[in-house]
């Protein structure tokens with residue numbers, strides 16, 4: 001049957017060829033009528049329709065057709081098991097090979113009971129052009145054939161299914177990227193692109209992330225639910241994005257959490273450095289050029305810009321250490337002649353203004369060491385939907401680190417470590433550093449003892465510091481009391497002198 005269909009297809013092609021051979025006057029006078037009857041006749045025997053998808057089409061003048069690429073991926077996923085002749089394409093920096101059907105191969109597809117078949121083919125022009133910006137010697141295309149009674153289903157439903165699947169495969173198999181907007185001035189003058197990128201390869205996952213297991217599971221479920229909620233977001237009229245605020249002291253795993261999130265959902269990361277953004281218009285431009293399935297990350301948002309200060313018109317106390325840092329940054333920016341003019345309202349619009357709805361399936365993540373210094377408008381629910389505290393190492397966190405770094409789940413020293421962790425604050429970064437063997441000779445016990453030692457010295461340091469603080473407080477109070485006494489004495493003396501002056505004058 002397939003052979004028969006193929007032959008009929010060839011006949012149609014032959015008809016086209018005969019048409020090209022006939023003189024023009026004959027075509028003008030008779031061919032229109034003849035062709036009508038030929039098609040009727042062919043249609044009687046050949047109840048199939050054919051749709052071609054060319055690798056290069058005029059609508060997408062440069063580069064390959066996106067539809068062709070999507071079909072190629074869709075067919076590759078399946079055809080490698082069914083087609084007899086395959087073509088190998090090397091991807092991911094020569095690390096893997098993707099197989100696709102070779103030229104003139106044919107595969108069947110069955111979708112919802114409708115049978116179609118795909119043929120890969122190519123045309124070779126008779127004359128090679130003198131000049132061409134790409135190799136025009138071969139023009140590949142896929143031909144889809146189906147029964148004409150399924151025409152509507154195939155054109156409206158099946159082709160959409162193929163393109164969606166193909167695009168999904170592209171997302172699943174792509175190399176993920178880490179983008180930055182911070183470029184040197186020299187680079188910027190040659191390349192006007194807003195983002196530059198490297199391949200994103202970070203080993204952090206939710207398995208390696210040390211934190212309270214219940215909290216971890218809650219975050220994991222939240223992320224997975226988000227990634228499957230396209231229809232829900234559409235139904236409630238919200239753009240498909242979610243904001244996360246990660247806060248806590250340095251070294252508690254905020255950046256590690258970001259990498260784990262991106263690895264879980266297979267998203268790209270756009271690491272946005274606000275201090276390098278010229279103004280709100282530039283910020284919008286950056287937003288527009290981000291892709292879907294991505295995370296936009298602003299680390300240390302409290303130090304990025306004087307966002308709170310601009311809103312409050314710098315009425316706040318200038319002794320604040322954050323402001324000192326910002327002033328320092330502004331000074332440096334002025335020196336370079338590129339001070340950022342991004343305002344708080346610009347940033348709020350970036351997060352959930354009208355423009356933020358472009359693209360979809362996006363996470364916006366802020367990190368900070370000082371949540372209390374952020375403007376409430378910036379982190380209210382709806383903008384930053386989920387607030388996650390990354391805190392000092394507790395016993396549960398330690399157990400995850402011990403499993404990751406030493407491969408132990410229990411040990412007699414765990415009891416001592418648990419007690420010490422309850423008595424002093426140590427970041428997971430510091431705990432991890434003690435647990436990491438520094439040579440092959442350092443076994444589990446040595447590393448756990450190292451941790452106990454550093455916990456004890458951290459505890460001692462904290463005790464000394466609190467004693468010193470208490471002493472300083474006493475000193476300040478004593479100085480305060482003394483100056484109050486002096487003031488009282490001065491007041492008394494001045495009262496006395498004024499009294500004596502008044503009595504003198506009376507005399």
Ligand SMILES: Nc1ncnc2c1ncn2[C@@H]1O[C@H](COP(=O)(O)OP(=O)(O)OP(=O)(O)O)[C@@H](O)[C@H]1O
Pocket residue numbers: 208209210211248249250251252253254255256257369390428429430432
């Ligand atoms: N919760 C954690 N789980 C696993 N590893 C951690 C955790 N916290 C810290 N680490 C380890 O400590 C290192 C520093 O952590 P990370 O950079 O994620 O901290 P951070 O909270 O982003 O710090 P900062 O506020 O200074 O940016 C990481 O490379 C990781 O190895």
Ligand SMILES: [Mg+2]
Pocket residue numbers: 254255256299367
């Ligand atoms: Mg960090």
